[in-house]
Amino acid sequence: MGTVSELCASSFQAFLRPAVKDPPPPVPDDLTPEEQHELENIRRRKQELLEDIQRLKNEIAEVTSEIENLGSTEERKNMQRNKQVAMGRKKFNMDPKKGIKFLIENDLLKHTSDDIAQFLYKGEGLNKTAIGDYLGERDEFNLQVLHDFVELHEFTDLNLVQALRQFLWSFRLPGEAQKIDRMMEAFAQRYCQCNPGVFQSTDTCYILSFAIIMLNTSLHNPNVKDKPAVERFISMNRGINDGGDLPEDLLRNLYDSIKNEPFKIPEDDGNDLTHTFFNPDREGWLLKLGGGRVKTWKRRWFILTDNCLYYFEYTTDKEPRGIIPLENLSIREVEDKKPNCFELFIPENKDQVIKACKTEADGRVVEGNHTFYRISAPTTEEKDEWMNSIKAAISRDPFYEMLATRKKKVSSMKRH
Numbered sequence: 001m002g003t004v005s006e007l008c009a010s011s012f013q014a015f016l017r018p019a020v021k022d023p024p025p026p027v028p029d030d031l032t033p034e035e036q037h038e039l040e041n042i043r044r045r046k047q048e049l050l051e052d053i054q055r056l057k058n059e060i061a062e063v064t065s066e067i068e069n070l071g072s073t074e075e076r077k078n079m080q081r082n083k084q085v086a087m088g089r090k091k092f093n094m095d096p097k098k099g100i101k102f103l104i105e106n107d108l109l110k111h112t113s114d115d116i117a118q119f120l121y122k123g124e125g126l127n128k129t130a131i132g133d134y135l136g137e138r139d140e141f142n143l144q145v146l147h148d149f150v151e152l153h154e155f156t157d158l159n160l161v162q163a164l165r166q167f168l169w170s171f172r173l174p175g176e177a178q179k180i181d182r183m184m185e186a187f188a189q190r191y192c193q194c195n196p197g198v199f200q201s202t203d204t205c206y207i208l209s210f211a212i213i214m215l216n217t218s219l220h221n222p223n224v225k226d227k228p229a230v231e232r233f234i235s236m237n238r239g240i241n242d243g244g245d246l247p248e249d250l251l252r253n254l255y256d257s258i259k260n261e262p263f264k265i266p267e268d269d270g271n272d273l274t275h276t277f278f279n280p281d282r283e284g285w286l287l288k289l290g291g292g293r294v295k296t297w298k299r300r301w302f303i304l305t306d307n308c309l310y311y312f313e314y315t316t317d318k319e320p321r322g323i324i325p326l327e328n329l330s331i332r333e334v335e336d337k338k339p340n341c342f343e344l345f346i347p348e349n350k351d352q353v354i355k356a357c358k359t360e361a362d363g364r365v366v367e368g369n370h371t372f373y374r375i376s377a378p379t380t381e382e383k384d385e386w387m388n389s390i391k392a393a394i395s396r397d398p399f400y401e402m403l404a405t406r407k408k409k410v411s412s413m414k415r416h
Helices: 004-016 033-094 096-105 113-122 128-135 140-151 160-169 177-194 202-220 230-236 248-260 273-278 380-393 398-415
Strands: 282-289 297-305 308-312 322-325 330-334 341-345 357-359 365-367 372-376
Touching: 033 096, 033 128, 096 128, 113 128, 113 140, 128 140, 128 177, 140 177, 160 177, 160 202, 160 248, 177 202, 202 230, 202 248, 230 248, 282 380, 297 380, 308 380, 330 380, 341 380
Parallel strands: none
Antiparallel strands: 282 297, 282 372, 297 308, 308 322, 322 357, 330 341, 341 372, 357 365
């Protein structure tokens, strides 16, 4: 017989199957006019009921389809969001303020100091130097972000060296003295908040923190020949605890900790700007045809990485002049006055503008206006190598293919 759930499932599937319309049986000859009228009413009600059932089936089918499409739509939204977050991280690594602005404008970050501090504290894909530069800015909002960032560190029951190791691992100290001063002041306040009674004041913690950083340099920098002994470190820090001395055991423990293990300078992780632009799939000088009214060829330094083609005016530029995402593009060889030409284009839609962006002379980032990008390589060999590398980097979005098929179908129906 099967389980109850199996019977219910089979019944539901049977319900969803199209109803087979059987021809109505013939009307018996011996019915009275009243009975014939009643039979017609019964058949009419049956037909109405069948139509109601069919409408219900259609509604169920529509709801089922919507549920299935909802999953696909959410998945696509998540993919798009992840792409924007990755782009925001890259922009942050190139210019922290522009990166934060991009993330806020695309609703990927809230415009609150707490949310931005959380983003920097997690640090996923972020350049540690860029984090330090942003935290060290002096405007009021950045100072609040710094405060919230330091609040995310938990220093309770850690000695000062342990706390400094944790703090200095979350970013790279900037080179400017004023920025360092603000950041170390915030650190000292947080440490004293987590460990009340260890120092008489935050000034004591601040001074000793700098003394420890200087000690680390003196002990572990090979250029420093005169390595300070523990007695000298103790002597240097006399009277800093609101005029009194810190316990000698505390200072000896801090000294030994630094001597045995120097501070580690955080390595910027693999998603930072250095990795992106200096470990590319391919790079080199190419000529690019401009997209303005007057078509001119300009020499640009191209970098192919992360399924994107970046071009710079100079190899020393920090930011690209343009970014061309390769998703859903095609590449082909073309004939032109310039030798060794190829172009990027949108297949089956030659008039559609390619999704890309460029930086204007005044620094504004705007959408590109190219329906194709024509590029010339110095030699035939380099042209072939670039084309093969770009082909390998082009990605496909299945939703784009579905949309293109649907547009083609509609266009064909209109013609007929």
